Amino acid sequence: MSERTYLDHNATSPVRPEARAALLDALDATGNGSSVHGEGRATRSTIDTARRRVAALVGADPRGVIFTAGGTEADTLGLTPDYQCGEEALTFDVLLVSAVEHAAVLRGHRFPADRVEVLPVDARGRVLLDALDAALERHAGEGRRALVSVMLANNETGVVQPVAEVARRAHAHGALVHTDAVQVAGRMPVSISDVGVDLMSVSAHKLGGAPGAGALIAADPDLRPAPVFAGGGQERGRRAGSENVPAIAAFGAAAECAAACAEADAMRIHALRERLESALRCEFPELVLLVGDVDRLPNTSCLALPGVPAETVVIALDLAGVAASAGAACSSGKVAASHVLEAMGVPERIARSAIRLSFGWSSGEEDVDRTIGVFRRVVPGLLRRRAAA
Template sequence: MSERTYLDHNATSPIRPEARAALLEALDATGNGSSVHGEGRSARAMIEAARARVAALVGADPRGVVFTSCGTEADTLALTPDFRRGEEPLSFDVLLVSAVEHAAVLRGHRFPADRVEVLPVDARGRVRLDLYDAALQRHAEAGHRMLVSVMLANNETGVIQPIAEIARRAHAHGALVHSDAVQVAGRMKVSIADLGVDLVSVSAHKLGGAPGGGALIMADPDLRPAPVFAGGGQERGLRAGSENVPAIAAFGAAAERAAACAEADAARIGDLRERLEDALRCEFPELVLLVGDVDRLPNTSCLALPGVAAETAVIALDLAGVAVSAGSACSSGKVQASHVLGAMGVPERIARAAFRLSFGWSSGEEDVDRALGAFRRVLPGLLRRRAAA
């Protein structure tokens, strides 16, 4: 098979040419960004140039950007009971998270388990604002200081949360708000001010950078979470360890390019997704399109062929030359049904059959054509086997 179609951009996107060039340039350079000699100053200049570009991706102050190794680490850094604002200590009693968060939030936070409350979602995967209000009121009356974490868009379904409204309601009770924006930053226009959140997490490899780069971005540069890694004074003392200059430089280049074409790419990619979904619905009415009637990422489709295990569909499509995924890439190898779809109340028979297609910056019309060809070759056989089972 000479050509393959990659439809798993929510797991990782191919590196952009601009990011590859920046990565190679940084690899060819020598110097630690904390050293004061010329080589060290050159490395520092690369880091700070990338910091400005990543900040611009979400309209933030560069001083609020802390580089990490990935989005997961950025989430862990953000979700701590202990902060400072300038010299003033801030401590949080409870963490409120949505039921459809990535494992990086659900399991990566630094709160004791008995100080975490999971917020229910509706059948479309959006936070139940009525129950959210009740939780905020209950904790406020108990004198609890709250940290809220709700992702901007879900990695499995693409569903976009009403983050600005979630943040507004939280701030009315004095809460701090974090959002995992890993799937959105660089794919749609994002403004930390418009979202109204205090912290956002972003990841390099989701938008065409190199693996090994992520960032936590604070709307207020004076806000400082307790570090995960203590030691040296790198990243304003918030992330000890010598910076990964090549990954950071590539991150900056990818962020700049992604920001420049985010709106145009979102429209183009949305058209590709709609073309594929329309054809599949027409030719294979047995396919279920989950959350097709709600605001979601323009690149993401969550489909299910009830009665056919997701792993079976993923392997069959892979053998036909199309890369798709089931659930989160961070949960690969696990066969249980998605916790996201479970929280939405999706019947287990459908949840266990669900798989995800996700387009990206490098996707084109030919990917839709090859994907449709693969579905036409694969699905009739899967349906026959289902009927015979």
């Protein structure tokens, strides 16, 4: 196929040229960052440079950056009942999460199942603050300390959560607050202090780095989660194992590029998304735009052709040259509606038809033009098949 349009950046973004160059340079180097000889010190310098760049992306102290193998590990590392802050041991009795979290939060935590409480969301997918307040008050009243995790923006719908308000209310009850910022970091300006959270997870491959690197970032560098891996003293004893230096170097380079153009890129990509949505909705009145009237990521569209299965649309687009993703998961031949859309109360006929289009740093006007053309070619046939079914 001669031309492809990639609109699945929320799954992964193409590697930036600067990240590729950094990765190759690190592959050519020899040395373990824990060694004291010249080669080891050079590797340590590469890691430290990347740490500063990733910290700068979210306005954090570099000492608070803990490198991991990706966003999932960062979430797992952060969502533990056991912490240390300086000489003080901190224990959290319950984990509060929103119903629309990524599986890395819903299933990737280290709390026993009976100590996890799922908070409901409204029809637009935003966590219900009254429900959060009630849960925090109930647990505090019964002597339990909470750890709260609410994502900064949803991976399926792009909806931005009121995390700063979540953090304010949670801190008033002595809770610790984590946010999964995987979809936000590098796509729009974000500051860990402005958001007000204690912990933030980010991932390299979402912003143009290489797969295999992520980070859990603590606003207070002295806040230390119980490690997932025991072993050597890497990452100040917070994550054992020799670092994946090439992926970390690429992460740092991608973070620096993303930080430099985050505001301009967000505006540019928002314009691309708005142009695409406007054209498609004008041409196909049957098309449903989910959560179009709420604050969301500038790059994300969640669309549905009611009654047309999402996987059918995704396959048709793929064959015509557009890479998109479904808002539903397919397992053992059965299609299950997205837990995100289900939590929002989206009717099943729409939820099972939802697809996601997501732009990124490499997207341009030609991607919008080609996508509009592809929809014009494939959607009428899909609607005829729906009518004949």
